[in-house]
Amino acid sequence: MSSFFDPLPWLVMLPLVWGTIAFMLGAGRGARLAIVAIALQLLLALKLAGQMLEGGARSYAVGGWGAPLGIDLAADGLAAAMMLLTQAVALPLAVYARGYFAARPAGSALFWPITGYLLAALNALFLSADLFNIYVTLELLGLAAVGLVAIAGGKQPLAAAMRYLLATLLGSGAYLLGVALIYGAYGSVSLEVLHPLVAAEAPLAVMLAAVLMLLGLLLKTALFPFHFWLPPAHGGAPAPVSALLSALVVKASFYLVVRLWLELFAPLATPAAAQLIGLLGAAAILWGSWHALTQTRLKMLVAYSTVAQIGYLFLLFPLATPETAASAFQGGVMQAMAHGLAKAAMFAAAGSMIVATGRDDISHLGGVGVQLPLTLFTFGMAGVTLMGLPPSAGFSAKWLLLMAAVESGQWWWVMLMIGGGLLSAAYVFKVLRRAFLPVAEGDHVTPVPRVLEWSAFALALAAVVLGLYGEPLLQLLMVGRMA
């Protein structure tokens, strides 16, 4: 294959390049360039997925050097799927952001360059083949994400950004410590090299490293009880930023937990530890849903819903018993996809409602149903995915996880997942119910640009379509896995 057109390096290079150009163009510019480039990235990600369905897992030696001297990029089905998700979410969001910042310019100055770097960091993270590269991309991702929260300006967003910065630095610090311990024990950071070594013998230092790295990543993923930084950061940022953060950034550290737990540290993982992670997930579902229900601000409700939905992701680990590993893994990743698309749609719809009503307050949503029917419909459709009702990717995810739970006889997880679905319904309908009311006296609901409504709708629709045509994705996920 002619390596010049190889999607692997371009998926990292392209966002770096357009991010830099956007930076040079000046404050708030570069939106159109970004949209075209992200569309190109989406095509590249599709091409990569197509290549892998035909020819299996891929790798690429940057500059032709190859590890251990150079840097290897590697992609298996999981990485390819995550990259597809990233570009598929980013494209409608970029279109949305352009319209949103035209209506509300606050915080748009550095949005495009930082988003470029954020996407580059995400793609590089998914393609990294060694623990140290992962650290670098993780750090870059964290800084870009904090930057996006901070650019909104104002006292509250800055405080949220500082808290977020603290959490993300602490998380990557713990991760780096773990990497150092592993390097000390085995003298390598390459995932491929380490895999058989860890399986053969794991001294205590490696156990400690595994715990440190996982804790760091859980902090970054905001799994209960490490979620304290997420609601203010996601709820306070401008809507396109909230969407990017909730849909994609927390998924990156989740992706790493999956990689490490199911592959590198698989020999060390015990069923008890898996149950413990699952319990944290359960607590996240209950805690997050409950807090979502009690919020008065729309975006805080959506942010707490993210806390709850992250809980579902971690049910993958207790459900991945030897017999049900494949279905739990597919269900967990499908949940990441479903939540990514639906939460981006939901934050975007919430942003449109805020633009239309001029305030971020659930009790003043009356009239939205009349003025912005499509946006309300989008919110509802995204809600259906979060509730896990068919047809949606959220249902497919839940179904796979439920089957894994039933087949491994773990009934408590069945009850939790179905009960959690009802809780999501409660907070979703809390919003819908308000929006059906007529406009309250003294409130105004102004129409919003159509592009805001349709780009959000596209995201919600994607979550439903993925629920109807999930099979190719599941095939892709199994590329390069010993199931």
Added chain:
Amino acid sequence: MSDAWMPLGVVLSSFLPGLVIFFLAESRIRLRTALNLVGAFAKLGLIGVMLWGVVNEHEYVFRHTVLPGLDLVLKADALALLFVTLSAVLWLFTTFYAIGYLEGSPHRSRFFGFFSLCVTATVGVAMAGNLFTFFLFYELLTLSTYPLVVHRGTEKALRAGHVYLAYTLGGGAVLLVGTVWLYGLAGQVDFAHGGALAALPPESFAQLQVIFLLLIAGVGVKAALVPLHGWLPMAMVAPAPVSALLHAVAVVKAGAFGIVRIVYEVYGIEFAQSLDLLTPLAFAAAATILWGSLRALFQDDLKRRLAYSTVSQVSYIALGIALFGPVGTVGGLVHLVHQGIMKITLFFCAGNYAETLGIHKVSEMDGAGRRMPLTTLAFSVAALGMMGAPLTAGAVSKAWLMDGAHAADMGWAVAVLWTSSLLNAAYFLPILWRAWFRPAPRKWPKENIAVRGWRETAWLLLLPPLATGLAVVMIGIFAEAFWSPLTWARLIADREYLQ
């Protein structure tokens, strides 16, 4: 060419117009009506072709794999078409009625959009070929009826919507638990005559009994089985066309139909009998029949009285199914159609009284028959039908149910049916007596539409109940004709029992 697209076409013929209608401006009345009618007639056309095919032992199956081991299956067999035909025909009548009823009121695009989605969900429930597909449309029905229940946007409507959601989503969750458990135990099983679970090893029978309970409880919420019926009377705050089509036909029948599918085509009637599942179901149905009728006696609000009557009448279907034997089956199935036609007539009429004269209560009905003779005639025919009076559809279903109870040696069920008939008379006859024989008040509560010659109210409000009222008599008198619901129900029972 394959004909697998036809069941899908039946679903899409209301789904696609529904989607378009959402985006139409309020003022595009003609386009909206045209879309609705084109959809309704396209649906009827497809159904007509498939009815012919099914008579000739053909089945139409559409299958799409969502996940490995999880197929979306739409199947038009005899049982599905019984319910599909009922929904499609009544949808057409209700569309006319709703156009007249909502004339000039706000948010009509939203109303008709969700209305079409509801019908989509109903025909989906009817043609679902396995439990997953059934669950999908069952939940879609919940989600698309909610906006119609809260359509008026009043505090009362929102509260009713709340209760409605709590019941139906809760029921859906229980149904999902049962479905997941069953898929885990038996894998993917399509609905089929005689069921497919009898082949499972005997040690799983205890689990199957629990799953049956879960599934029936899940669909029992929509079928308004006591004590899961609380949402139905509250949901009566919805506009009359919604009460008429959805709460008298679509939603409660989706539940009742679910019971039919689960008993006959998941478990198989003989297997269900051998697991001792039918007698408890019969008791639950009998309790619901009596409780609903008793509560109806004490309601002064006309729509609430009709709602409790629905609670009672829908369980005739469950009772007919639980009577182990083909005669009871015919009675249950035919009542599914008969009750729908009779009840929709009653709700149309109740809507007419409210719209024309502002009558909402039974105590306000005095003399309504002289002011609105045609509406009251239709109401009377349907009410007599509900009591099981001769020459009406109700007489046919009751006769078959009674014979079924005798055939199954369940004397107590006969007693339940007789008692219920008496109770029906006790709560319907006073209404008729007031309407026909009591003098009219000097002033109606709120007269909106004036009389003009024969036209006691708007044509679009008057014609649908007259048509369905006529149907109540026709299918009662011509029960043996080839086109009658009874003939079709017997065809289904033959196929279910002979496998």
